[in-house]
Amino acid sequence: MFISFGLLILVIGKTGEPISPAISFRVFPDFGTSKIESKTMISVLKFIFRISGYGFLAVAIIAGISDASSSIAQSQVHLAPLGQVLYEFFPDTFPILQPAIERHIHPLLWDPVVLTILIWPVWAFFAPLGLLLLWLGARRRRHQVQFA
Template identity: 35%
Template sequence: MIVGRIIGWIFLAAAFMVLGHDILQYLNTESWHSILLGELWYDLNPRGLNFMQAIIQRYVLAALWDPVITTVLLWPAWLDFLVPGIILVAIFHKRRNQKSSNFST
């Protein structure tokens, strides 16, 4: 459970870092351009993006790349990190210990 929570918080931190980048870029240029996930991935590792496309199209399912993954890559990067982060933190949140319902005295 703690691993899921940590991964969720890492996703949330990444979302806010990318959103911070977008806000700083807006303040410098005075025009809003949210960096897309595919654009961010290509900036960080262009060969990795091409490699992932080749692996998915050849070994997983060719139809998965074009409508599904391409759509996700065209979303704002902060949104792509924010949604899974919130979901993971919500699923793996720390539950309070429930008091046992033993009524023995």
């Protein structure tokens, strides 16, 4: 826990000795968290990964159904690219994406990487991402050894 400078002087006093021996605190954060706290943090992070993975898989399934229904309606294969869908959802902020990436991150990230991903169908982007997050958030199975 961080303690502000004013509170630190109030508790320690001007001489540097604690005002009361019953007051015990840490001035700097404890970077060595206990095993219980780290297991709790990891389990919460895995839970967030699982929820996000299920959400991304749901988006991928909905996009796949949408692509299939539009392909049936048009009597030809139609796969909506990710860039088109993002532009439809965010028409004001999507055009700013290219200059922001080129100016603030790196110009080579836009042309070979982001443009390639924006050409992919929506389900082809979200399905592997969802599966990756589900794999990262999977619960560890404990194997019990049974002796015959």
